[in-house]
Amino acid sequence: MALSLLIAIIVSILAWSHFCRPSRNFPPGPYQFPIIGNILQLGRNPHKSLADLSKTYGPVMSLKLGSINTVVISSPDSARLVLQEHDQAFSGRTISAAAEAHGFDKISLALIPVGERWRKLRKLYREQMFSARRLDGGAGVRREKVQRLIDYLRKCSESGRAVDLGQAAFVTSFNLMSATIFSVDLIEFESGTTQHLKETVEGLMTTLGTPNVADFFPFLKWLDPQRIKKRSEFYLGRLLGVLGGIIDERFESRSMELERKNDLLAVIFDLMEESDEYDFNFKDIRHLFVDLFVGGSDTTQSTVEWAMTELLANPEKMSNAKNELKSVIGEKKQVEESHISRLPYLQALIKETLRLHPPVPFLVPRQVDREVKIGDYIIPQHSQVFVNAWAIGSDSSIWPNPTSFKPERFLNNNIEFKGQDFELIPFGSGRRMCPGLPLADRMLSLMLGSMLHNFEWEMEGGVRPDTTDEFGMVLHKAVPLKVIPLCCF
Ligand code: HEM
Structure with a gap:
């Protein structure tokens, strides 16, 4: 009985994959093997494998990942078509099995479809968190968190201790987020709690980014064959528990x-009381905050760690950045957000880092809600869409010597990462573009500027930094950066 059921399933899948061949105008792509399609071609580094394949099949390429039609976008022009010209049709999200844990996909801003609720949440972000007025109001909190980072680095410097720089950047961005939301620091630089929460967020990110057979073959979702949804339930449950405790x-x-606290939670409580527009319940608020912690801390950490890695591998670029800071700010003063507009080299090195190491290499995968024609190609309804920001940033026809770290390439042009210049889209573009960009921009400049201005840096053991990346929901360094800070003043 079981065997005949299995045979029936296999035969139906084979028949399905044979008869449901893509239409004539479907974008080109590599041969799709029966049942598995192109899964094996993803390899360990899908961002690189798909960039290589797009050199053969073009910037709009189709694949089949198990039973899922997938379109890969790999050039600025095709990204513009998808993210700007046909933005509305491409504004859905692919929902993975892991994202369904605790009903996260039904509440998270990053995953719910564009609709009334999504608009309300984006408005809340825009007006209550990331407007220039709100951000200016939070400058003191950010200054204080970065000062704590400097104090910690100074302590390590005095004892000649190497620092895990990604870890230090994570603690700083996580506390920045928690101070903005709750007016408290959730984690310390050196304590068990740090590890616990860091492991929770990282575990969640790893789980969300792990390739899952159940996503390639949705009929297997109920079986959860790799236990990925179970792991996601565990990590997300732990994070929701901590956040729920604080909210209650x-x-x-x-x-x-x-005294009324001047943080996001106070704003949300007020809105719940005073406005019919924001009909939140406590569950909504917990999920909203998960979005902020997950969206903001790992991405910022990865960018800071990569920037420092590239600067340590390119000492003359490090000197350029330090000299600029010294001449604009002066030796003994601290970096402030108000200095940023006068630090073009610092801004250029952040852009260069995001070009070479976009933290979210495929953006957050989109889904088309209807059949769409882009250029000469038909994209079938429900296809998932990867916009390969890594491939665009590494394309030698756009960026000469793409693998070299050269902030100077941004000094004589107006290319920004704000969603208008499609050759540089680490934050995405269009209506689903990252709403945290204005905060991320300030945090990155302040953290990196302060680390460079206050310390000289040396690799532990005098080795050259390793620049291998590891694919996941966020593109991390395969080997954490361990460096010794040396006090400048
Ligand atoms: C270096 C830092 C960051 C990078 C590189 C980054 C990147 C991204 C990308 C690529 C997307 C998807 C965009 C698209 O589909 O077009 C996104 C969405 C999102 N990001 Fe960020 N992000 C960063 C920081 C932040 C911060 C600080 C927050 C909040 C505190 C945040 C919250 C979000 C949210 C909520 C979404 C989902 C938006 C939606 O689907 O409507 N991100 N981010």
């Missing part, structure tokens, strides 16, 4: 607060 406590003690 604040709500209960609210009436007794002598």
Whole structure:
């Protein structure tokens, strides 16, 4: 009985994959093997394998990942078509089995379809978190968190200790987020709690980024063959638990607060009371905050770690950045956000880092909600769409010597990463573009500027930094960067 059922399933899949061949105008792509399609061609580094394949099949390429039609976009022009010209049709998200844990896909801003609820949440981000007024108001909090980072690095410097730079950047961005949301620091540079929460967020990111057979063959979702959804339930549950505890406590003690706190949670409580527009419940708020922590901390950490890695591998670029800081700010003063517009080399090195190491190499995968024609090609309804920002940033026809770290390439042009210049799209573009960009921009400049201005840096053991990356939801360094800070003043 079981055997005949298995045979029936295999025969139906084979028949399905044979008869449902792509239409004549479907974009070109490599041969699609029965059942598995092109899964094996993804390899360990899908961003690089798909960039290589697109050299043969073109910037709009079709693949089949198991039973899922997939379109890979690998040039600025095709990215413009998808993210700008046909933005609306391409604004859905592919939902992985892992993202369904705790109903996250039904609540998360990053995953819900574009609709009334999504618009309300984007408005909340735009007006209550990331408007220039709000961000200016939070400058003091960011200054304080970065000062804590400098103090920690100074302590390591005094004892000649190497620092895990990714870890230090993670703690800083996580606390920046928690201070903005709750007015508290959630983690310390050196404690068990740091590891616990860091492991939780990293575990969640790894789980969300692990290729899952159940995503390639959705009929296997109920079986959860790799236990990925189970792991996601575990990590997400742990994070939701910590956040829920804080929210409940604040709500209960609210009436007794002598002074109203100036943070996002206070704003949300006020909106819940005063406005019919924001009909949040506590579950919504917990998920909203998960979006912020997950969206903001790992991506910022990865960018800071990569920037420092590239600067250590290219000492003359490090000197250029330090000289600029010294001449604009002066030796003994601290970097402030108000200095950033006068630090073009610092801005250029951040752009160069995001070009070479976009933290989210395929953006957050999109899905088309209807059949669309782009250029000469038909993209079938429900196809998932990877915009390969890594391939675009590494394309030698756009960027001469693409593998070299050269911030100078951004000094004499107006290329920005704000979604208008499709050769540089680490934050995506169009209506689903990253809403955290204005905060990320300030955090990156302040953290990197302060680390460069306050310290000289030496690799532990005097070795050259390793520049191998490791694919996941966020593109991390395969080997963490361990460096010794030496006090400048
Ligand atoms: C270096 C830092 C960051 C990078 C590179 C980055 C990158 C991205 C990318 C590529 C997307 C998908 C865009 C698209 O589909 O076109 C995205 C979406 C998103 N990001 Fe970021 N991000 C960063 C920081 C942040 C921060 C600081 C926050 C919040 C505090 C944040 C919150 C989000 C959210 C909520 C979405 C989903 C938006 C939606 O689907 O409507 N990100 N981000």
